[in-house]
Structures are given as structure tokens and as C-alpha cells.
Amino acid sequence: MRIILGNKRYSSWSLRGWLAMKQSGQDFEELVIPMDTPEWAEKKADPALMPSSRVPTVWDGDIAVWESLAIIDWLSDRYGQTAYWPVDGAARAFARSIAAEMHAGFTALRRQCPMDVCSSYRTFRLEEDARRDAERIEQLWTKAREDYGDGGPYLFGAFGAADMMYAPVAMRFRTYGIDLTGAAATYQTAICAHPWITEWCDAAAEEPESWTIEHYEDHVRAYL
Ligand SMILES: N[C@@H](CCC(=O)N[C@@H](CS)C(=O)NCC(=O)O)C(=O)O
Known part of the structure; x- marks a missing residue:
């Protein structure tokens, strides 16, 4: 493959x-x-x-x-x-729904906070629509962890498809200093520490300087 x-x-x-x-x-x-x-x-x-x-x-x-x-x-x-989706029906329905919601939505957060795993902005301001997206994601993570998260540190316990869909959001929250609380914060820490995420970020840091996309950086400066 x-x-x-x-x-x-x-x-x-x-x-x-x-x-x-x-x-x-x-x-x-x-x-x-x-x-x-x-x-x-x-x-x-x-x-x-x-x-x-x-x-x-x-x-x-x-x-x-x-x-x-x-x-x-x-x-x-x-x-x-089973490597991707929970076995339990209610958990699987929730996992599929939130994965699809990520695929189709959260456009304000995605637009304002492009993923950049090599940068960190501590003075970033979220606009209202992106703030609502972040709050919705925090609620979804909290519910997944509290209702279905036994058996591991990820959204549905073991690492799965919902984590794959939300991992880039966890990275964005880290890059832009968007603080979470409770179960959602603990989940963000767990996903950011996943060895595959570390492997990805290490490879990103090795990418040539000439691959930097200036207009992403300019866009982000508007919210600093
Ligand atoms: N809905 C698609 C989105 C894929 C997508 O938009 N990828 C971006 C890069 S992150 C892309 O290839 N954009 C085309 C371009 O920049 O020319 C998916 O789930 O894979």
C-alpha cells in the first residue's frame, strides 16, 4: 500500500x-x-x-x-x-457520528486555526464562531470519555477512528494555546503524546525550510 x-x-x-x-x-x-x-x-x-x-x-x-x-x-x-470502531452499538453510533461531524464541519475553527504542528502561539484570539466550534468539540470529547472511555485513554478507550479524525484538532488546540478542562484536557494530553503523533511531528520538524507556506503564517498573524 x-x-x-x-x-x-x-x-x-x-x-x-x-x-x-x-x-x-x-x-x-x-x-x-x-x-x-x-x-x-x-x-x-x-x-x-x-x-x-x-x-x-x-x-x-x-x-x-x-x-x-x-x-x-x-x-x-x-x-x-474493531481496530477502528467500538464494538458496542451505542458507542459505535456516537463514534461514527462525531467522526462524520468532524469530516463535514467545524469550518470556522479549521479556517482560523490551520494545523501547524511545528508552531506555538500563546497570544492567539479565537473569534466567536471558532470558539463555538471549540466548545462543541470539548463537549463531544467529554461525553465520549465519560460514557465510553473505559479501557484506555482515547475517546472510546482504545485508539480508533474517532481519534484519527480528531487528532489534528488536538494538535491545533496545542498550537494555538486553546485551553480545555477536565476529561477533554486529559484526552488532549493523551492524544498529543501518542507515539504515532510524536513520529509525525518529528518528521514534520525535518521538512525543509523551503516548504514553509508563508500565507498560512500571514493568516495566523491576524489573530495574534
Ligand atoms: N475531505 C477531504 C479533505 C482533503 C483536503 O482538503 N486535503 C487538502 C490538504 S490538507 C488538499 O489536498 N487540498 C488541495 C489543495 O490544497 O490544492 C478528506 O477528508 O480527505
């Missing part, structure tokens, strides 16, 4: 797909393409590499899968549902 990724520093959707690949337990190759470069423009125009012109894209032999949730579905069908 092979996964096509954007910069590990910035590409939150890539992180979701990559975590799903790690969870499969299979060996896979990675191709990281620096976004906003001529190479990116060329590669994203190639449907034999990126059929949706977006990352992540997974190639399983000659079968392409894109969209982070579809990648999770594909891998869970192939390598075992």
Missing part, C-alpha cells in the same frame, strides 16, 4: 489518513508532496496519482481511495472493524 500526503507540518487531512494506515498494521510507502509548489500543482493534476486532486490518497494495489473517512472505511473493511 501507498499513501500520498501533503506537508506533515500542515496537512491535517493527511494526518488522519496516515493514522488510519498505521492502525492497519500493514507496511506502506509514503509520498509526501510539498503543497503550494510547482511539484504539487503538477502532481495534483495527475489522476493516476491523486484522483480527487487532494491528499490523502491511498493506493491499495491499483485501487485508489481518497477522502479520510472513506480511507478509514476501506481499511476497516479490509483489516478489521
Whole structure:
């Protein structure tokens, strides 16, 4: 298997797909393409590499899968549902719902706080719509941990699909100094300390300086 990724520093959707690949337990190759470069423009125009012109894209032999949730579905069908979704029906319904809510929503938070695992902004101001997104996420994490979190430190106990979808948000909260409380704060600490997250951040820190995307930095400065 092979996964096509954007910069590990910035590409939150890539992180979701990559975590799903790690969870499969299979060996896979990675191709990281620096976004906003001529190479990116060329590669994203190639449907034999990126059929949706977006990352992540997974190639399983000659079968392409894109969209982070579809990648999770594909891998869970192939390598075992229980590695991705809770067995208990109520827990699974909640896990699927919050994973889909992440995939489709929280646009204000995503727009205002682009993922940047290499930076830390201690004076960041969230606008009202992004603040509401952050509060909703804190509520969802708290409910998952309190109602379904026995058996491990992650949203549904063991690491799974919902954690893959929310890990980039935990990273954003860390980057922008957005403080959580109670069970949500404990969860954020656990996910940020996950060895695969550490591996991802270490690789991000090794990316060349020339891959820095200036307009992300300019955008963030507006909220400092
Ligand atoms: N809904 C998609 C989102 C994928 C996406 O938007 N990826 C970004 C990078 S993080 C991308 O490839 N954007 C195209 C571009 O920047 O040209 C998913 O779940 O995978």
C-alpha cells in the first residue's frame, strides 16, 4: 500500500489518513508532496496519482481511495472493524457520528486555526464562531470519555477512528494555546503524546525550510 500526503507540518487531512494506515498494521510507502509548489500543482493534476486532486490518497494495489473517512472505511473493511470502531452499538453510533461531524464541519475553527504542528502561539484570539466550534468539540470529547472511555485513554478507550479524525484538532488546540478542562484536557494530553503523533511531528520538524507556506503564517498573524 501507498499513501500520498501533503506537508506533515500542515496537512491535517493527511494526518488522519496516515493514522488510519498505521492502525492497519500493514507496511506502506509514503509520498509526501510539498503543497503550494510547482511539484504539487503538477502532481495534483495527475489522476493516476491523486484522483480527487487532494491528499490523502491511498493506493491499495491499483485501487485508489481518497477522502479520510472513506480511507478509514476501506481499511476497516479490509483489516478489521474493531481496530477502528467500538464494538458496542451505542458507542459505535456516537463514534461514527462525531467522526462524520468532524469530516463535514467545524469550518470556522479549521479556517482560523490551520494545523501547524511545528508552531506555538500563546497570544492567539479565537473569534466567536471558532470558539463555538471549540466548545462543541470539548463537549463531544467529554461525553465520549465519560460514557465510553473505559479501557484506555482515547475517546472510546482504545485508539480508533474517532481519534484519527480528531487528532489534528488536538494538535491545533496545542498550537494555538486553546485551553480545555477536565476529561477533554486529559484526552488532549493523551492524544498529543501518542507515539504515532510524536513520529509525525518529528518528521514534520525535518521538512525543509523551503516548504514553509508563508500565507498560512500571514493568516495566523491576524489573530495574534
Ligand atoms: N475531505 C477531504 C479533505 C482533503 C483536503 O482538503 N486535503 C487538502 C490538504 S490538507 C488538499 O489536498 N487540498 C488541495 C489543495 O490544497 O490544492 C478528506 O477528508 O480527505
